[in-house]
Amino acid sequence: MNSPHVLKIENDLRVLSLEELEWLLERIAKQVQERKQIVNKFTDVKYMNEQLAAMAIDLDIKTEITTINNEFSITEMNGLQKL
Incomplete structure (x- = not known):
């Protein structure tokens, strides 16, 4: 799962502050949960x-x-x- 795109994102994350990382982590977690719910609904x-x-x-x-x-x-x- 280490595509070049993901590796670039990982490098870009290094410049973010702790607050920005926490905010982003919450947003990613929310998106993951929303996608899981959609997949579960359709299956x-x-x-x-x-x-x-x-x-x-x-x-x-x-x-x-x-x-x-x-x-x-x-x-x-x-x-x-x-x-």
């Missing part, structure tokens, strides 16, 4: 199913789907046949 099938179920009953989403279907209904009648 959690139960969570995804809950989100899909919520979307299925959401009136705004239903309205948008109806609008999209109405917009494309003319195109569907434009000589394309269902298989």
